[in-house]
Amino acid sequence: MTNKSQPVKKRRNVRRKDERPGEILRAALEVFSINGYAGTRLDDVAERAGISKGTIYLYFNSKEELFHEMVRHWILPQLEKIEQIGKQPAGSAEDILREQLKVIYEDVVSTNASCIPKLIISEGTRFPELAEFYYQEIIIRAHESMHEIVKRGVAAGEFRPCALNWQLQAILSPALTAAIWKTVFDRFSPLDLKAYFQTHVDLLLHGLKVKS
């Protein structure tokens, strides 16, 4: 009986080629969102994903590529959902706008994906092409989809015409602030997301709708 200290027979990982990329992208989201890009060690990402650092390089070419893929992976599906809702021909502009905002709060702000905006803000200056991707492929598209609904509401006499340039200030800013709050300040002062969402929607629609 050997009593060599810690023979341990370190358990090797089984092979799961298909699941790895998704697991790595989830681990990356968690670690990058805490430490930022430069502050994140790939060893930590690997540990959280339950693999070794070398394995990351089997699926991604570099730290930078991993970061880019992670952003795409955690935000594009939500954007497409918002665009789909906007394409519904039926329903009042108010209802569609409410549904789009609901997706923003339920599928972004109150999930893990809420730290993506924070990461873009943090790293956008150092990775201009990332900021540009996010601007062109996320902000502009979300913006246009929702602006379309506002225009439709104005055309139908449902909304006031003067509201056409309130987009950023009234529609997106409060949601962005909520995402940031959740990520940065929630531990000191938890945000009641349901109430916040309600207030945001009330405020917006009160401003948009013609007097009834």
Add this chain to the structure above:
Amino acid sequence: MTNKSQPVKKRRNVRRKDERPGEILRAALEVFSINGYAGTRLDDVAERAGISKGTIYLYFNSKEELFHEMVRHWILPQLEKIEQIGKQPAGSAEDILREQLKVIYEDVVSTNASCIPKLIISEGTRFPELAEFYYQEIIIRAHESMHEIVKRGVAAGEFRPCALNWQLQAILSPALTAAIWKTVFDRFSPLDLKAYFQTHVDLLLHGLKVKS
């Protein structure tokens, strides 16, 4: 005549004990805001301040302390200005609120200090005590000062009572978004700050004021 390559007689820096800290804090703001905390090299801060790295350590004990001091230095004066305006006994609530917002846009959003919010968002998770300082000493105080004015407006019958919980959504969010935009996306799509500010104020006061 020596023709030694580059005798150069590198000009040594003169001694200016009093000006150094301010110069270092300005250089730090510029470099940290581009690269973030972990991504910033103190050699770059030193170079931008026109000194050598060692000199930084004559005035600040560590990179972390420099970062903290920088945040305080570039945001506390503006906060105090906002609080001063809130303490004016005279004037309508609308006028005071307008003036406070004006300070936020003119002294924060459109100056170098606009990247402080970005830095808090970026580094708040890694430096919880920094996030807490910013929450307790900046956000709460600004929030309370402006909330006080809204309450005064409601009491005077100038504002609608229901608006008391619109603070974050209506008052601060659009300004935060503007600061972020200036720092991250302005190069792709410049923000017309004057128009944005005007829209923000109109939107807010339209929501706050009782029907006239």
Add this chain to the structure above:
DNA sequence: TATTGATTACTGACCAGTCAGTCAGTATTA
């Protein structure tokens, strides 16, 4: 079913480069 050999997902020690922090020495000022 058992054995064998080929394939490849995965590992982790290592290397080369980077940077916060130090301190002995230099130049400036009083």
Add this chain to the structure above:
DNA sequence: TAATACTGACTGACTGGTCAGTAATCAATA
């Protein structure tokens, strides 16, 4: 001449990326 603001080469710790080696898996064969 004394005091000290300032310098910059140096160190030690750390990390992105590499790659030779290991073992899990599978197909072919007995």
